[in-house]
Amino acid sequence: MNFQDTGLYTTDSKPPEALKQSFRNLMEPLLVLFNKAAGMVLKNKQFYIAYSIPGGVYGYFKNHSVSTGELEAIAGRIRKMIGQRENFRHEMLPLEKILRYFEANQRKDVIHLIKSKSFETEPEGLRLAHLNGFGELLLNHIQKNYRQLESFRLIPFHKGFFLIADPDFFDRVMPPKPETSKYFHGFEETEQTMMHLGIGSFAELNDIIRQERLPEFIKLSEAWQARRISLIAENILNHPGNPRLVFLAGPTSSGKTTSANRLAIELKVMKKEVLILSLDNYYHPHSAIPDDPVTGIKNFEQITALNLELFNKEISELLDGKEVYLSRYHFDGRGARPDKNPTRISPDTYIIVEGIHGLNPELWDKTMEIPSYRLYVSALSTLNIHDHLPLSTSDHRLIRRLVRDHLFRGYSFNETIRRWPDVVQNEYHSIFPFQESAHAIFNSALIYELAVFAHYAPAIADPEKAENEQIREEIKRLNRILSLLIPINPLDIPPTSILREFIGGSSFQYS
Secondary structure: OOOOOOOOOOEOOEOOOOOOOOOHHHHHHHHHHHHHHHHHHOOOOOEEEEEEEOOEEEEEEOOOOOOHHHHHHHHHHHHHHHHOOOOOEEEEOOHHHHHHHHHHOOOHHHHHHHHHHOOOOOOOOOEEEEEOOEEEEEOOOOOOOHHHHOOOEEEEEOOEEEEEOOHHHHHHHOOOOHHHOHHHHHHHHHHHHHHHHOOOEHHHHHHHHHOOOHHHHHHHHHHHHHHHHHHHHHHHHOOOOOOOEEEEEOOOOOOHHHHHHHHHHHHHHOOOEEEEEEHHHHEOOHHHOOEOOOOOOEOOOOHHHEOHHHHHHHHHHHHOOOOEOOEEEOOOOOOEEEOOOOEOOOOOEEEEEEOOOOOOHHHHOOOOOOOEEEEEEEOOOOOEOEOOEOOOHHHHHHHHHHHHHHHHOOOOHHHHHHHHHHHHHHHHHHOHHHHHHOOEEEEOOOOOHHHHHHHHHHHHOOHHHOOOHHHHHHHHHHHHHHHOOOOOOHHHOOOOOOOHHHHOOOOOOOO
């Protein structure tokens, strides 16, 4: 069993902490192999890795419609290199030598990235991984696993291709006909919008900041998201069956709470009443949640940590028009307690249920007969590090969580990273397999937000404060990502922004 796009791998028989092989250490060497094979089969044809998909990436060639035969030839070259266990060279070079290498290889995207930042000091840890002149700029040392790479796939799709490092995960999450994937179309829609705005990479975001175009760009980014929320609200009201129950779900740090509040505002504008319920209010008492056998930490990421019977009872009574003393969780370990005042809703009230397990069928055990609308929220970033290296959606969410945990939850990065394997394990089992069952997907990623997190990183992510070498290397890797961006001061970010859920200053209330 593999955990895609998280940096962590585990198996059914071993706990998440037994980190045998990261997804990056499959995908990144495969990208280097693809770079060489494509360069040999399609000389001088530039390609672009657009974004991550479950188990791999989606990419396409610029100004060239790649044929099935060409992809088969590229795949054949990759298989040959894997069979021969072709040796990678990893070099940590001074910036000047990295620039000279990519200038010689006419990689304008990497040159643009490095020059757009204007490093005042030598950046730490940039790697050149190459095969006989076909090199990539990477941010961490990769450990190859040729045995696992043997199962890769390269298949034509849309105008380009899927390059899949983890076929098991791809098959588990993607629909039998990938062209119907709502998840993929969420990425595609975002990329088209970003192309219209003239931005698709770290370097282009740096250009916007340096050219003092940021205030307008923030407004455009926020307005685009607001428009998407408005369209989803219209879709809910026009949906067959008049679903009054809206399940809003997504992985951790996807911005679910702010998305729920903004959706509620849109529904209220359309003259509907709204009640927002958080699944967090239905946690069992800590004493009823077993410790993880390895970490000794309570695992709040599993759906079994929720009192589903209580949740279903309260939802049913609300929709029957009864007064309900709704459960509230007080984060004292004692579980939910009833509100002092009862809640009763009208026949015109929509209930938005927000939480990571909102698409899990176990949650619907007694509510499946009730018409519902399912909305999946995630940070589907299409802002790539360079043309051949997409930003992992999991890295995006982990950075969000690191900042929020530090600022508002009293957790250091040590605890956040230590808990991350449990988060990953739950997402693989209880969230990602159900994402395609959503009626709509909302992309909560803001195009500019990583540069805001770069503003916070120096104060909250000091590698010298790491508890062990594994955490130290992980925090250094995340710092490396953010170091490629010009930091943004958060003063200009509106109080209704999803980003405020992670950095504070929101006009919404968070329980």
